[in-house]
Amino acid sequence: MSIDGQSATGPDQSARPTAGATGLRRAVVVGGNRIPFARAGGAYAKSSNQDMLTAALDGLIARFGLQDERLGEVAAGAVLKHSRDFNLTREAVLGSALSAETPAYDLQQACATGLETVVGLSNKIKLGQIDSAIAGGVDSASDAPVVVSEGLREVILDLNRAKTLPQRLQILSRLRPKDLAPLAPGTAEPRTGLSMGEHQALTTAQWKVSREAQDELALNSHRNLAAAYEAGFFDDLITPYRGLSRDGNMRADTSAEKLASLKPVFGRNLGADATMTAGNSTPLTDGASTVLLASDEWADARDLPKLASVVDAEAAAVDFVHGKDGLLMAPVFAVPRLLARHNLTLADIDYFEIHEAFAATVLSTLAAWEDEEFGRTRLGLDGALGKVDRSRLNVNGSSLAAGHPFAATGGRIVASLAKLLHAKGSTDGRPARGLVSVCAAGGLGVVAILESV
Amino acid sequence: MAAQPLILGEMPSLSKLYINAAAQAARRRLLGTGDSSQLPEESHEVRGVSVDVENLTAYQHLLGETASDVLPAGFIHALAFPLAMSVMNRDDFPLPLLGMIHLGNRVEQRVPLLFTEALDITARVENLRGHRSGTQVDVVAEVRRSGSNAVCWLGVSTYLAKGIFLPGIDKPTAHHGKPEFRAPDPTALWQLGVDAGRAYAAVSGDFNPIHLSVLSAKALGMRRSIAHGMYLASRALADVGPARSDSFTWEVVFEAPVFLPARVALDITTGQDGTGSWHRSDFVAWNPRSGRRHFTGSVAALEGVAAGNTKEGEAGPTDTALTGLVQEERV
Numbered sequence: 001m002s003i004d005g006q007s008a009t010g011p012d013q014s015a016r017p018t019a020g021a022t023g024l025r026r027a028v029v030v031g032g033n034r035i036p037f038a039r040a041g042g043a044y045a046k047s048s049n050q051d052m053l054t055a056a057l058d059g060l061i062a063r064f065g066l067q068d069e070r071l072g073e074v075a076a077g078a079v080l081k082h083s084r085d086f087n088l089t090r091e092a093v094l095g096s097a098l099s100a101e102t103p104a105y106d107l108q109q110a111c112a113t114g115l116e117t118v119v120g121l122s123n124k125i126k127l128g129q130i131d132s133a134i135a136g137g138v139d140s141a142s143d144a145p146v147v148v149s150e151g152l153r154e155v156i157l158d159l160n161r162a163k164t165l166p167q168r169l170q171i172l173s174r175l176r177p178k179d180l181a182p183l184a185p186g187t188a189e190p191r192t193g194l195s196m197g198e199h200q201a202l203t204t205a206q207w208k209v210s211r212e213a214q215d216e217l218a219l220n221s222h223r224n225l226a227a228a229y230e231a232g233f234f235d236d237l238i239t240p241y242r243g244l245s246r247d248g249n250m251r252a253d254t255s256a257e258k259l260a261s262l263k264p265v266f267g268r269n270l271g272a273d274a275t276m277t278a279g280n281s282t283p284l285t286d287g288a289s290t291v292l293l294a295s296d297e298w299a300d301a302r303d304l305p306k307l308a309s310v311v312d313a314e315a316a317a318v319d320f321v322h323g324k325d326g327l328l329m330a331p332v333f334a335v336p337r338l339l340a341r342h343n344l345t346l347a348d349i350d351y352f353e354i355h356e357a358f359a360a361t362v363l364s365t366l367a368a369w370e371d372e373e374f375g376r377t378r379l380g381l382d383g384a385l386g387k388v389d390r391s392r393l394n395v396n397g398s399s400l401a402a403g404h405p406f407a408a409t410g411g412r413i414v415a416s417l418a419k420l421l422h423a424k425g426s427t428d429g430r431p432a433r434g435l436v437s438v439c440a441a442g443g444l445g446v447v448a449i450l451e452s453v
Numbered sequence: 454m455a456a457q458p459l460i461l462g463e464m465p466s467l468s469k470l471y472i473n474a475a476a477q478a479a480r481r482r483l484l485g486t487g488d489s490s491q492l493p494e495e496s497h498e499v500r501g502v503s504v505d506v507e508n509l510t511a512y513q514h515l516l517g518e519t520a521s522d523v524l525p526a527g528f529i530h531a532l533a534f535p536l537a538m539s540v541m542n543r544d545d546f547p548l549p550l551l552g553m554i555h556l557g558n559r560v561e562q563r564v565p566l567l568f569t570e571a572l573d574i575t576a577r578v579e580n581l582r583g584h585r586s587g588t589q590v591d592v593v594a595e596v597r598r599s600g601s602n603a604v605c606w607l608g609v610s611t612y613l614a615k616g617i618f619l620p621g622i623d624k625p626t627a628h629h630g631k632p633e634f635r636a637p638d639p640t641a642l643w644q645l646g647v648d649a650g651r652a653y654a655a656v657s658g659d660f661n662p663i664h665l666s667v668l669s670a671k672a673l674g675m676r677r678s679i680a681h682g683m684y685l686a687s688r689a690l691a692d693v694g695p696a697r698s699d700s701f702t703w704e705v706v707f708e709a710p711v712f713l714p715a716r717v718a719l720d721i722t723t724g725q726d727g728t729g730s731w732h733r734s735d736f737v738a739w740n741p742r743s744g745r746r747h748f749t750g751s752v753a754a755l756e757g758v759a760a761g762n763t764k765e766g767e768a769g770p771t772d773t774a775l776t777g778l779v780q781e782e783r784v
Contacts, residue, residue: 047520048520051520054521055520055522068696094694095519096519242522243568
């Protein structure tokens with residue numbers, strides 16, 4: 001926070017710590033914990049969302065000595081969720097070493113779930129409603145809910161209401177063989193029927209993102225993640241679970257050649273323009289993550305570290321249904337609004353954490369920000385928003401390498417970024433600054449700014 | 454206890470043990486029991502036992518335990534159970550294994566064990582003594598991390614051979630009159646389906662026919678199948694929840710069997726120490742219709758016991774199950 005000689009760069013707003021809403025106290029990230037992410041059907045194939053969330057929670061509790069503590073609140077969620085898990089987070093709290101008097105709630109905002117729990121709980125801390133909180137998320141593609149068909153569901157409900165045997169028989173006679181086939185969850189958008197990958201393929205083609213650029217981003221993700229593991233970066237961010245101590249999807253030894261050899265899996269109707277492969281798209285993954293948030297006073301009283309403060313956040317949505325914008329492009333609009341609120345530009349950000357739903361999602365986002373016309377006509381700026389310094393992007397790897405258990409990604413990113421910012425400390429006489437950007441189904445996006453403490 | 458252990462190459466198969474026990478019962482019926490009142494001194498040991506993680510997860514889900522990497526105390530009991538059975542299945546074991554009644558169980562979970570650790574398991578029998586309706590014996594199982602001497606988990610299971618009276622084994626002087634049981638308000642109600650025995654058999658490996666189905670239970674003289682005692686005790690342990698922390702003692706005394714299907718009422722009373730932190734939980738379960746008590750027990754903080762500094766054997770937990778029968782006091 002020292003504003004010393006370096007800050008004499010002029011009246012530039014960006015050289016000062018970013019102000020939160022006036023009169024509010026800070027919410028800081030104390031630390032985080034997650035379990036390694038596993039490929040679907042892998043080490044966590046038999047583990048439920050509740051199992052994984054509890055495991056991540058218990059690791060966090062052990063790391064920061066929170067046994068029997070009554071925290072202000074715990075919020076988490078899952079995207080693929082069984083109806084019996086209506087109180088998933090509370091049940092995980094009850095199964096954890098936290099005081100059973102810790103309240104909890106579930107939140108669900110597709111892939112932005114994890115980040116949104118951080119934002120919501122930070123706001124409660126800033127408002128003084130709570131002093132401490134755990135944000136988190138979990139998802140299992142292995143233990144996904146399978147639902148019965150509409151036909152069978154209606155028959156079961158009507159049978160429950162029937163009073164006489166003839167009524168029951170009449171209702172049962174409505175059943176058709178096709179009603180008995182179970183339905184597995186898909187990633188198709190309800191309004192378009194297109195999978196997320198097919199949606200991104202349209203955006204990828206629109207922004208003319210090359211196969212080579214996508215593969216290069218994927219390669220960097222694996223290399224950066226592997227290097228971070230080697231450097232011990234995740235030693236205090238991960239607790240082993242079910243025999244896994246590193247992300248199961250990580251391929252430290254992958255190469256540009258290997259990635260280039262993969263066949264396109266999305267947008268194949270584009271023919272030669274199809275560029276999205278299993279290598280530059282995130283795989284289905286299982287995992288959970290948690291983040292400990294607190295007021296300065298709460299953290300100080302327990303002598304706990306303070307890594308970064310959650311400065312501000314912005315949600316956005318795009319009208320993707322008829323193709324005005326790409327499904328995963330909402331952060332493109334959220335980021336300029338958030339930066340403007342703090343008089344910042346992309347050049348004022350030291351670390352970018354742009355969730356790699358697909359390599360092409362990140363690259364389409366960067367392309368839109370670099371586009372003069374898009375900046376003027378769609379973002380309401382004088383020109384392009386600007387260029388992201390690629391050396392500051394996803395420096396410890398992201399979802400392409402780590403995997404993406406939907407609701408767990410936000411917590412993974414926030415904990416890693418907070419640690420990174422804390423290590424950086426201050427730069428140019430101001431706290432180091434990080435930007436998180438997460439796209440989500442339904443044309444949603446949530447972005448946030450964190451600052452080193 | 455000076456005898457060298459008999460080291461088995463692998464965990465014995467429970468189903469073979471059950472078949473052997475039936476054969477042994479037939480043989481003894483024909484030839485008469487040997488009049489030995491001596492327990493075999495040799496203990497049995499299996500080294501480097503590993504846990505199947507899928508089985509662990511299934512166990513945790515069935516019992517309502519948090520699916521962590523730490524082995525639940527009841528899971529370790531199930532892991533050691535075939536070895537315990539193998540000691541009771543020896544030809545020089547003086548009581549008939551088939552039809553023995555599990556009176557009570559006491560476990561000291563001294564150090565948490567992870568599923569990733571290879572375990573050395575030993576089992577022995579001791580403390581042959583009288584009971585008003587037969588003869589009882591303790592089976593002591595110990596679990597260590599492979600290659601280490603420190604006992605991390607200690608279990609004492611007390612069994613009764615009903616109607617068997619061995620020469621030189623005294624009956625206890627008198628039948629302590631049990632005070633009338635008055636059911637408290639339940640804190641939980643379990644609905645156990647007719648398949649509860651099969652479900653526990655699948656995760657514990659204990660396919661004793663008296664637990665599996667009405668038919669198989671009838672074949673052994675029961676009117677219906679009954680729930681495994683350790684299933685009930687382990688669910689109570691799970692219900693106590695994470696407050697119990699990593700090291701604790703866990704005791705249960707079984708009374709009326711739970712015939713399946715069943716509704717079981719449970720009351721868990723939590724005791725706190727001076728600082729307000731968890732000290733112990735006492736539980737009692739009963740049939741909500743008849744008011745008959747099924748079992749009582751407790752989970753209590755294990756204080757001052759670090760791995761390895763407790764002398765094994767003579768620590769005297771062996772009497773607890775018996776005295777537990779007449780203990781009604783609550784903390």
